[in-house]
Amino acid sequence: MTAANRVTVGSERSCEVVRLRGDVDHGNAELVERDVLTATRAAVGVVIDLTGVTFLDSAGLRCLDRLVTAFLNRQAPVLVVAPDGGVVRFTLDLIGFLPDLVVGTVDEALTQLTA
Amino acid sequence: MAEPPPPTESFVPLLEESAEDLYEGAPCGYLSVLPDGTVARVNQTLLDWTGYQRADLLGRRVQSFYTIGSRIFHETHLGPLLHMQGEVRGVAIEFRRADGSRLDTLVNAVLRQNPGTGSSVLRMTVFDATDRRSYERELLDERRRAERNAARIRVLQDMVARCASIDRAVDIVAPIVAAGTAAFEASTTVVRLLDPEESVLTVAGPGAPATASILLADPVAEAHAVRVGDVVVPEPTPADVRAVTPLVVDDRVLGTVSFGFPPGRRIAADEVELMRTVGRQAGQALERVRLHEETARRAWQSAFLARLSRDLDEAVGSADRARRLVNLLVPELAEYAQVEMVREEQTGWLSASVPDARGATDSADEVIACGLRGTWPTREEVVATVRAAARSGQVATVPAAPHGRRGLVLPLRARSAAIGTLLLVGEAAERSRVDQDFLLDLADRAGLALDNARLAEQDREIARTLQRSLLVTERPTDSRFHVATVYRPAVETLEVGGDWYDAFTTSTGSVGVVVGDVVGRGIRAASAMGQLRSAVRALAKAQCSPATVLKHMDDFVATLEVGQMTTLAYAELALDTGMLRYACAGHPPPLLLPPDAAPRFLWEGRSGPLGTHTASRARREAELTVPRGSRLLLYTDGLVERRGERIDQGLDRLADAVEVHRKSPLAALAEQLSDAMLDSEGGHDDTCLLALAFAGAPLFRAAVPARMSRLRPLRAELHEWLAGHQVPESERYGIVLACSEAVANAIEHGYQGDPSAVVSVTVTIDGGFLDLRVSDTGRWRAPMASADRGRGMALMGRVMDDLVVDRGAGTNVLMRRELRGTGR
Numbered sequence: 001m002t003a004a005n006r007v008t009v010g011s012e013r014s015c016e017v018v019r020l021r022g023d024v025d026h027g028n029a030e031l032v033e034r035d036v037l038t039a040t041r042a043a044v045g046v047v048i049d050l051t052g053v054t055f056l057d058s059a060g061l062r063c064l065d066r067l068v069t070a071f072l073n074r075q076a077p078v079l080v081v082a083p084d085g086g087v088v089r090f091t092l093d094l095i096g097f098l099p100d101l102v103v104g105t106v107d108e109a110l111t112q113l114t115a
Numbered sequence: 116m117a118e119p120p121p122p123t124e125s126f127v128p129l130l131e132e133s134a135e136d137l138y139e140g141a142p143c144g145y146l147s148v149l150p151d152g153t154v155a156r157v158n159q160t161l162l163d164w165t166g167y168q169r170a171d172l173l174g175r176r177v178q179s180f181y182t183i184g185s186r187i188f189h190e191t192h193l194g195p196l197l198h199m200q201g202e203v204r205g206v207a208i209e210f211r212r213a214d215g216s217r218l219d220t221l222v223n224a225v226l227r228q229n230p231g232t233g234s235s236v237l238r239m240t241v242f243d244a245t246d247r248r249s250y251e252r253e254l255l256d257e258r259r260r261a262e263r264n265a266a267r268i269r270v271l272q273d274m275v276a277r278c279a280s281i282d283r284a285v286d287i288v289a290p291i292v293a294a295g296t297a298a299f300e301a302s303t304t305v306v307r308l309l310d311p312e313e314s315v316l317t318v319a320g321p322g323a324p325a326t327a328s329i330l331l332a333d334p335v336a337e338a339h340a341v342r343v344g345d346v347v348v349p350e351p352t353p354a355d356v357r358a359v360t361p362l363v364v365d366d367r368v369l370g371t372v373s374f375g376f377p378p379g380r381r382i383a384a385d386e387v388e389l390m391r392t393v394g395r396q397a398g399q400a401l402e403r404v405r406l407h408e409e410t411a412r413r414a415w416q417s418a419f420l421a422r423l424s425r426d427l428d429e430a431v432g433s434a435d436r437a438r439r440l441v442n443l444l445v446p447e448l449a450e451y452a453q454v455e456m457v458r459e460e461q462t463g464w465l466s467a468s469v470p471d472a473r474g475a476t477d478s479a480d481e482v483i484a485c486g487l488r489g490t491w492p493t494r495e496e497v498v499a500t501v502r503a504a505a506r507s508g509q510v511a512t513v514p515a516a517p518h519g520r521r522g523l524v525l526p527l528r529a530r531s532a533a534i535g536t537l538l539l540v541g542e543a544a545e546r547s548r549v550d551q552d553f554l555l556d557l558a559d560r561a562g563l564a565l566d567n568a569r570l571a572e573q574d575r576e577i578a579r580t581l582q583r584s585l586l587v588t589e590r591p592t593d594s595r596f597h598v599a600t601v602y603r604p605a606v607e608t609l610e611v612g613g614d615w616y617d618a619f620t621t622s623t624g625s626v627g628v629v630v631g632d633v634v635g636r637g638i639r640a641a642s643a644m645g646q647l648r649s650a651v652r653a654l655a656k657a658q659c660s661p662a663t664v665l666k667h668m669d670d671f672v673a674t675l676e677v678g679q680m681t682t683l684a685y686a687e688l689a690l691d692t693g694m695l696r697y698a699c700a701g702h703p704p705p706l707l708l709p710p711d712a713a714p715r716f717l718w719e720g721r722s723g724p725l726g727t728h729t730a731s732r733a734r735r736e737a738e739l740t741v742p743r744g745s746r747l748l749l750y751t752d753g754l755v756e757r758r759g760e761r762i763d764q765g766l767d768r769l770a771d772a773v774e775v776h777r778k779s780p781l782a783a784l785a786e787q788l789s790d791a792m793l794d795s796e797g798g799h800d801d802t803c804l805l806a807l808a809f810a811g812a813p814l815f816r817a818a819v820p821a822r823m824s825r826l827r828p829l830r831a832e833l834h835e836w837l838a839g840h841q842v843p844e845s846e847r848y849g850i851v852l853a854c855s856e857a858v859a860n861a862i863e864h865g866y867q868g869d870p871s872a873v874v875s876v877t878v879t880i881d882g883g884f885l886d887l888r889v890s891d892t893g894r895w896r897a898p899m900a901s902a903d904r905g906r907g908m909a910l911m912g913r914v915m916d917d918l919v920v921d922r923g924a925g926t927n928v929l930m931r932r933e934l935r936g937t938g939r
Contacts, residue, residue, distance in 0.1 A: 023830075026859040027823035055830065057855055058907035087848050094849075094913045095906055 007035045013110050015045040016076075018067075021052035024060035033063045037070055045113030046071045049081040049106050050088045061097060068101065079109040144220075144241035150234075152176040161241055166213035177239075182209040182217055193224070197237065201226045207244065219248035260385075267389055270298040271396065278400030283547065284308070284408060287401050288319050294393060295374050299386060303375035307337060308401075309368060316341065316371060337371045344368055346391050348382055356380050358387065360394035364402040372397065412548045416556075419447075424560055433568035440537070440561050448549055448557075450541025454527070456565065457505050457535050500524055501536050508533035510555070513540070523551075525558035529566030537561060574638050575611065595690040596626050597808040597879065599782040601789045605753070605801050612801035613640030613681075614751045615648050619655065624690050627655040628807050630749035631683030632702070643677040647725075651685065661685050661698035662736035665722065668700070669734070672726035679726035684749045688809060693743060698736040700725055703752050703766070706773060710744030714773045716766060743810035746781065748773070753800035754792050768792065780881035781808045808881075813840050815878035821862040821891075822870050826855050833878065840880050842934060849914035850885065850932065854878070856907040857889035857928045865893030865926050885932045887915070892925035 006022045018036050040046060048067060050056070056064075064080065071078040080102045082088040092102055103109045138145060144161025148154055154172045162169055165180070178186045185208045196203050202225040210218040224239045277290035288306045295304030307316040307329065316329040316337055331338050340347040340359040344366065348358045356376040362369040372394060376382070423443055430436045437454040444452040497513050504511045504524040513522030522540035526533045537558050543549045598618045605612060613633025620626050629651050633644045650671045654664045664685055672678050684705055686697035697705060697717060701724030704716040719737030723729060741747070748769075755765030772791040776784050785806045793802060815836045819829050830851045837847045858874050866872040877888045912918050915930040 023827055025823070025826055025855065026863070027826055055827075055852070055855075057852060057859065058910055059859070061906055090848060091852065091910070094910055 009039045013114050015110055015113050016040050017047045019049045023055035024053055025057045026059040029059035029063040033066055036067055045077040047079050047109040051083055053088045056088045056091045077113055079103055081106050081109050146239040148177050148237040165210055180210050182211050185209045197226050219244045267298045270294050275396045281404055284404050285319055291372055291397050299374055301374035302377055305373045308370040340371050341368045346387050353378050358382055360390040362394050362398035364398040369398050369401050415548045416553045427564035433565050436565050436568045446544045448543045449539035453538040455536050501538055505536045525554055527558055527562035529562045534566050595810050597781050599785040599806045601785045601804045603789055603802040611641050612636050613644040614801040614803040615644045616803050616805040617648055619652055621656050625687050627687045628805055629685045630803055630805050632751045633678050634680045647678045661696050662734040665698050665700050665734040668725050681725040693740050695741050696738040706748040708746040708773055714770050745809045747807045749805045751803040753802035780884050781806050813880050817876045819858055819874045821866040821872040830855050853911040853914040856911050861891035865891035883934055885934055887930040889928045
């Protein structure tokens with residue numbers, strides 16, 4: 001699996017939804033970051049959907065960190081979707097990552113961003 | 116008959132024709148004095164003696180011709196006596212002659228009453244006593260002189276007695292000064308001692324520094340007295356009346372005593388003689404006390420050096436010895452001491468003393484900076500001087516300590532090379548006993564002691580490295596067994612022992628374990644241990660039975676002459692059948708811990724230590740089948756031997772401890788047993804323990820190429836293994852995450868992305884604990900601080916209960932987690 005096919009970008013309710021899949025780890029986090037940043041445009045808001053991510057390590061966390069910072073610098077509000085009880089949520093909770101930006105579903109994220 | 120002629124008066128023609136002539140020309144003086152003292156008559160004799168005219172005396176009071184003393188005597192004694200007794204005899208009266216000179220006389224006086232008129236007259240006969248009086252005066256003077264000399268001799272005797280009781284040369288000053296005052300009424304008495312090497316006289320005793328030293332060439336009385344070796348009395352001046360006597364013994368001059376006197380004082384010949392005696396007596400006393408001092412100093416010095424050598428020998432390491440050295444030297448020889456050692460062209464501080472803040476800082480420069488209750492104004496100069504002395508091996512002085520204290524840098528030498536320096540600063544408490552020769556001697560001894568310690572340390576370090584390299588080797592890995600080991604060096608000695616352990620698989624699908632103990636310590640024992648260990652391994656791999664292994668070991672020991680009397684226990688476990696064969700050569704019995712039974716010692720298969728003739732003829736072995744889940748302990752006697760305890764008591768303690776900890780994971784069991792057995796005293800011998808678990812802990816093992824892309828397959832593999840061992844999914848993810856982070860760290864920081872390197876991962880589950888170990892052999896470099904790396908460690912720390920990062924030749928990350936969800 002290449003980095004490209006684990007990143008899909010779509011538009012919903014005028015927001016950009018970035019979907020990541022598979023493992024995001026030391027082996028590919030930098031590629032993922034680059035792909036996401038090149039594939040997204042300025043939008044009302046960005047949702048980073050990690051529902052399909054099966055593993056996230058500290059490199060993945062750094063990748064997320066930089067993505068969020070980059071979008072905020074573009075004046076685009078960002079939310080991260082990680083389902084409760086999932087493995088990604090486990091990692092995020094362990095490190096206490098961006099608790100205000102993490103929501104459970106894409107719907108919830110879009111509702112917040114377009115409210 | 117004729118009548119004899121009547122006696123006729125033979126008439127002597129007399130000079131004195133009349134009583135009047137007799138009176139006037141009598142051989143004594145006559146005076147008639149009226150009651151009011153008026154002279155009524157006087158004869159010519161008295162007039163001749165006194166040189167007065169008759170008219171000068173008559174009508175005047177007799178007292179006016181007396182000296183003042185006699186006038187008073189007349190009024191107070193003569194008058195009242197006459198009044199009471201009517202006469203006095205032999206009274207000494209001094210008349211004043213007409214020319215003013217004195218006439219000593221003896222006077223008889225009689226008071227005569229005239230019964231008719233009732234008036235009275237005093238008749239005085241006056242005898243010339245000039246000769247007698249002067250004789251008396253001479254006697255008196257002589258007596259006074261005798262008394263004074265007797266007093267002086269007493270003073271001298273007193274001085275000699277005081278000098279005889281002193282122990283220090285400077286104490287001689289006080290008796291001499293006392294004698295100068297008492298015997299000669301000297302206003303000042305100054306004692307100077309001669310330094311023969313410098314030809315200088317220096318003032319001794321209190322107040323010494325105020326007066327300048329005198330060179331022997333100086334044109335002063337003191338220098339002169341030293342040159343002539345006799346009393347010198349310089350021509351007195353109004354300001355300076357002085358006498359100088361040399362302190363002499365056997366024609367050698369040791370110093371001078373200068374007596375100063377008030378202006379006008381004359382110095383008598385007998386006083387000069389006495390001063391000479393003072394000089395001789397004091398000189399002898401000084402010589403005696405100097406010899407005494409010298410003897411006492413030598414005795415003290417050799418005692419000090421003996422104590423120094425003894426104390427230094429007690430300490431083992433060179434740093435310990437240096438610390439002892441400075442503690443011995445302060446305050447007896449200095450206020451501050453510092454030892455520096457040269458090592459491989461580098462000078463490094465080893466130990467220093469600071470009375471106030473001993474051990475407060477860990478750099479000598481800082482110690483110098485803060486020590487001795489003041490700052491060292493030229494600290495750099497001190498440091499530079501010390502460094503220079505270390506290079507040159509020469510004694511140097513340091514002028515830079517606080518409050519003008521002097522410092523001395525002594526070279527520490529050993530085997531004709533300078534190995535460091537000893538800096539001494541400030542006054543010694545035992546100042547009079549310390550001289551430079553002594554300090555050089557001391558520095559030589561200390562240098563040798565420190566160098567010996569350094570060489571011993573080198574030997575120990577080599578032996579330790581050797582032993583470590585032999586002990587820490589790759590252990591065999593097989594899911595059917597598990598090995599844990601503990602090595603604890605003895606507490607009391609720094610020398611390595613010859614204990615060893617080893618574990619290896621043999622080609623027959625067996626695992627061999629061995630624990631041995633070579634007699635002796637140090638580098639010989641360590642190297643013997645290495646040879647024996649290799650030999651056992653080679654023999655075991657050649658599929659020898661335990662008894663055969665021992666037989667061949669006997670040959671090996673006999674041929675190579677190493678390791679005689681070595682004891683060892685060797686056991687071989689067939690991993691398919693559980694058949695355990697073992698043999699003990701003079702070694703404590705292995706302890707078997709079956710899964711469902713009490714621990715028991717394996718007492719079969721015993722024979723004597725290696726290299727003993729009787730033992731080698733009858734090597735025995737034993738065998739038994741052990742159930743899966745069994746554990747076997749091999750150990751050296753250090754584990755079970757305790758002072759004052761029989762060996763069987765030690766074995767009982769071990770069995771009890773095993774029973775207590777039987778549920779522990781294997782590695783923990785080995786540590787816990789060592790702790791339990793050695794707790795009370797620390798080991799007095801090296802201790803080696805090897806634990807073998809048969810079909811025990813499930814083991815996951817992976818050798819991961821150092822590429823980030825290999826993380827994912829590793830995670831999948833580990834995940835599956837964990838699942839296979841009933842680790843619940845909720846825990847699996849975290850464990851896999853921690854493992855992945857640790858391996859990523861090893862790849863990134865240990866190998867810097869070197870793709871040919873390998874990270875090794877082992878995971879065991881034992882007794883409800885999961886142990887995860889990630890090892891690399893790379894040179895770990897401190898990464899730049901990053902939030903990323905911090906997060907990785909934080910993730911590992913939060914997922915696992917324990918996290919240990921052990922950096923040696925490579926990096927080992929050890930993690931442990933208690934499994935909450937399984938029944939294991």
